[in-house]
Amino acid sequence: MSSVTLKKVSKRFTNSDVDAVSQVDLEIENKEFLVILGPSGSGKSSLLRLIAGLEEASNGEVYFGNDLMNDISPRERDISMVFQNFALFPNMTVYENIAFPIRASGKDSTNLDSEVKKIASMLQIESLLDRKPGELSGGEQQRVSLGRAIIKKPKVFLMDEPLSNLDASLRSELRTEIKKLHEELGITFIYVTHDQTEAMSMADRIALIKDGKLLQVDKPDVLYNNPNHSWIGSFLGMPAMNLVNSSDLGDSISTKKGTTVVGIRPENITVSSGNSKLTGSVISTEYLGDSQILNVKIANSVVKVKVPNDSKFSVGTDVNLDFSDGDLRFFSDDGKTVR
Amino acid sequence: MRVPYLFLVPALVIIFLALIGPVFQSFLLSLSEFSLVNPSQTPVGFQNYISLLSDSVFWRAIQVTLLLVFGSVFLEFIVGIFLALLITSSGQRARTWFSSIFVIPIAIAPIVTGVLWSPNSFFDDLNTLLYYGLSLGTYIDTSKPFTYYSIIVLSDAWIWAPLFMLVTVAVIRSIPKEQIEAAEVMGASSFTKFQKITFPAIIASPAIVVTLLLRTADAFRMFEVPYSWNFWLGQDSQLGAPVDTVSVLMWKMFSSTLYDFPIAQITAMAILLLAVTLTTCALVLRRSSSLLD
Numbered sequence: 001m002s003s004v005t006l007k008k009v010s011k012r013f014t015n016s017d018v019d020a021v022s023q024v025d026l027e028i029e030n031k032e033f034l035v036i037l038g039p040s041g042s043g044k045s046s047l048l049r050l051i052a053g054l055e056e057a058s059n060g061e062v063y064f065g066n067d068l069m070n071d072i073s074p075r076e077r078d079i080s081m082v083f084q085n086f087a088l089f090p091n092m093t094v095y096e097n098i099a100f101p102i103r104a105s106g107k108d109s110t111n112l113d114s115e116v117k118k119i120a121s122m123l124q125i126e127s128l129l130d131r132k133p134g135e136l137s138g139g140e141q142q143r144v145s146l147g148r149a150i151i152k153k154p155k156v157f158l159m160d161e162p163l164s165n166l167d168a169s170l171r172s173e174l175r176t177e178i179k180k181l182h183e184e185l186g187i188t189f190i191y192v193t194h195d196q197t198e199a200m201s202m203a204d205r206i207a208l209i210k211d212g213k214l215l216q217v218d219k220p221d222v223l224y225n226n227p228n229h230s231w232i233g234s235f236l237g238m239p240a241m242n243l244v245n246s247s248d249l250g251d252s253i254s255t256k257k258g259t260t261v262v263g264i265r266p267e268n269i270t271v272s273s274g275n276s277k278l279t280g281s282v283i284s285t286e287y288l289g290d291s292q293i294l295n296v297k298i299a300n301s302v303v304k305v306k307v308p309n310d311s312k313f314s315v316g317t318d319v320n321l322d323f324s325d326g327d328l329r330f331f332s333d334d335g336k337t338v339r
Numbered sequence: 340m341r342v343p344y345l346f347l348v349p350a351l352v353i354i355f356l357a358l359i360g361p362v363f364q365s366f367l368l369s370l371s372e373f374s375l376v377n378p379s380q381t382p383v384g385f386q387n388y389i390s391l392l393s394d395s396v397f398w399r400a401i402q403v404t405l406l407l408v409f410g411s412v413f414l415e416f417i418v419g420i421f422l423a424l425l426i427t428s429s430g431q432r433a434r435t436w437f438s439s440i441f442v443i444p445i446a447i448a449p450i451v452t453g454v455l456w457s458p459n460s461f462f463d464d465l466n467t468l469l470y471y472g473l474s475l476g477t478y479i480d481t482s483k484p485f486t487y488y489s490i491i492v493l494s495d496a497w498i499w500a501p502l503f504m505l506v507t508v509a510v511i512r513s514i515p516k517e518q519i520e521a522a523e524v525m526g527a528s529s530f531t532k533f534q535k536i537t538f539p540a541i542i543a544s545p546a547i548v549v550t551l552l553l554r555t556a557d558a559f560r561m562f563e564v565p566y567s568w569n570f571w572l573g574q575d576s577q578l579g580a581p582v583d584t585v586s587v588l589m590w591k592m593f594s595s596t597l598y599d600f601p602i603a604q605i606t607a608m609a610i611l612l613l614a615v616t617l618t619t620c621a622l623v624l625r626r627s628s629s630l631l632d
C-alpha cells in the first residue's frame with residue numbers, strides 16, 4: 001500500500017533522438033485506480049516500466065511513498081505486474097504459476113496452499129490448477145496471471161494492456177472483475193490501456209499521455225467534458241468531439257476571446273424543426289445500432305450529429321442544428337482550452 | 340489402385356535405392372562368409388554375429404564407445420549451456436568477441452584436435468612446464484585410463500560444445516522477454532530465473548532435442564580423436580587397444596595386414612553399431628518427449 005510519485009521523469013532509449021517519456025510529473029494516491037491512457041506508441045508502457053523498475057529513468061525521480069526508488073531493483077520494489085501476453089511460465093502448472101511469487105521470493109509459505117486455492121476460487125479457476133498454461137484459453141490464462149500477481153499482496157499493482165489480447169465479451173467480464181479486485185485488495189492499481197472504454201469504466205483518474213507527455217490527469221467525466229486540450233476532445237468519445245474553425249460558424253455563436261477552434265460533442269447537438277443556431281446539409285449517415293450519426297456540412301467543416309436510430313434523413317437535405325451554449329468548448333491556436 | 344499413391348512411387352524407389360537398399364544388402368552380406376580368402380559369398384546364418392558377440396575385444400570396443408558417447412555428449416551439452424549463458428548475459432561487444440572465438444573449434448578438423456590434445460603435443464609441453472618449469476614435481480600421467488578417457492571426452496566436447504552453445508543461444512533468445520521480467524518483478528533472483536525459466540525452456544526445446552540426437556548418433560561414429568590416441572598409447576596396430584571405439588576397431592580390421600580383409604565380419608559390426616545407435620537415439624527421444632509435455 002503506497003502512493004507513487006513521479007518527478008520530472010524522462011526516458012530516452014539508446015539509439016533514439018526523442019524522449020519516449022518526457023518530463024512526467026504524476027502523483028498517484030494510495031489505493032487509487034489510475035489508468036494511463038494514450039494512443040499506441042505514446043509511451044504508456046515505457047512509463048509503467050519506469051515505475052516497475054524494468055527501465056531506468058534517464059532523468060527524474062520515482063518515489064513509492066517517501067522512498068526514492070530509482071536505484072531499487074524491480075524484485076525489491078514490492079510490485080506485481082500483469083502483461084498483455086500473460087507471460088505465464090509454460091512449464092509450470094497453474095498452481096505453480098500462482099505460487100511462484102511466494103516460492104521465488106522466499107516469503108513465508110506456511111499458508112501457501114490455502115492461499116493459492118483461495119485466489120483460484122476468487123478468480124474461478126479452481127478446476128484448472130493442475131493444467132499447464134498451454135491448455136488454457138486466453139481469458140483463463142489472464143485470470144491465472146492476475147492470480148499470480150495478487151498472491152504476494154504487493155504495494156503497487158501494475159497492468160500493461162491486460163485485456164487487449166482478449167475478445168470483446170471477455171474484456172467486459174474481466175473489466176468488472178479487475179475493478180472488484182481493486183476494491184477487495186485495497187492497493188494502488190496502475191493500469192495501462194489504449195482503449196478509452198476500459199479507461200472510462202475502471203479509472204478513479206485517467207492520465208492521458210501523448211508523445212511521451214502527460215496532457216491531463218483527471219476524473220473520467222472531467223476529462224470527457226472539460227478537456228484542457230483539443231486533441232483530448234478528438235481522442236475521447238465515439239465519435240469524437242467536433243472541432244470546427246470558428247470562422248466557419250459565422251456570427252451566430254459567441255466565442256471567448258482568443259478562440260480559433262470551437263468544440264462540441266455529437267450527442268450534445270439536436271436536429272430541430274424550430275429555432276436553430278446552425279444550418280447545413282446532410283452529406284452522409286452512419287448507422288451505429290443504438291444510434292445514428294449524421295455528417296452535416298457547415299461552410300468548410302463537417303459536423304457529426306448523434307441522432308436516434310429510428311430517425312430518417314436523406315442525403316442532401318438541409319437540417320437545422322440546435323445546442324446549448326454551455327456545451328461549447330473553446331480552444332486557442334495551440335490547442336489549449338480558452339477559459 | 341488409388342492414383343495418388345502412384346505419384347509416391349518415384350520417391351519411394353529413390354529412397355529404397357539410396358537408403359534402405361544398401362543397409363539391406365549389408366545385412367545380407369553380414370550373414371555370409373566373405374573375405375579375401377573366401378571371395379565366394381557363402382551364407383553362414385548368424386555365425387558372424389555369434390563370433391562377434393563372444394569376442395571380448397568387440398565388447399570392450401562397445402564399452403569404450405558408450406563411455407565416450409555419453410561422456411562427451413553430456414559434457415558438451417553442459418559446457419554449451421554455460422557458454423550460451425555467458426554470451427547472452429554479456430554486453431554487445433563482448434558478445435561478438437565471445438561468439439567468434441568460441442566457434443573456432445568446430446572449424447578445426449577433428450584429427451587435428453586429436454593430435455593437439457594428445458600427450459605428445461600438448462601434454463608433453465604442459466608436463467615439462469609443470470615438472471621442470473614450475474618445479475611442482477608432478478605431471479599428468481596420460482597413460483592412466485581415467486586420465487586418457489577424460490582427455491578424449493574433453494577434447495570431443497571442446498569440438499562440439501560450440502554447436503550446443505549456438506543452439507542454446509537461439510533458444511534463450513526465443514524465451515519471451517516478459518516471462519523473465521514477470522519473474523523478476525515477482526521477486527525471483529537470477530538463479531531462480533535460470534532454474535525455473537531458462538533451463539526448463541532449454542531442455543524442453545525441440546531444437547536442443549534434435550541437436551542432442553544428432554550429436555549422439557554422430558558420436559557413435561567417433562573416430563579421429565580415439566584413433567590419434569592409439570599411437571600415443573603404444574598399441575597402434577593391436578586389436579583391442581584401450582581407446583578402440585567400434586569404428587576404430589573396424590578400421591583396424593580393414594587395414595591391418597594381419598587379417599584377410601574380413602568384410603562380412605566388419606559389416607556385422609557395422610550393423611550392430613547401427614542397432615545400438617538407433618536404440619540409444621530412440622531412448623533419448625522418448626526421454627525428451629516425456630519432458631516436453
Ligand SMILES: Nc1ncnc2c1ncn2[C@@H]1O[C@H](COP(=O)(O)OP(=O)(O)O)[C@@H](O)[C@H]1O
Nearest residue numbers: 013016020038039040041042043044045046047
Ligand atoms: N526498448 C526500446 N528501445 C527503443 N525504443 C523503444 C523501446 N521501447 C519503446 N520504444 C519506443 O518508445 C516509444 C513509446 O513506446 P511504448 O512505451 O511501448 O508505447 P505504448 O506502450 O504507449 O504503445 C515508441 O516510439 C517506441 O518505439
Ligand SMILES: [Mg+2]
Nearest residue numbers: 044045046161
Ligand atoms: Mg504498450
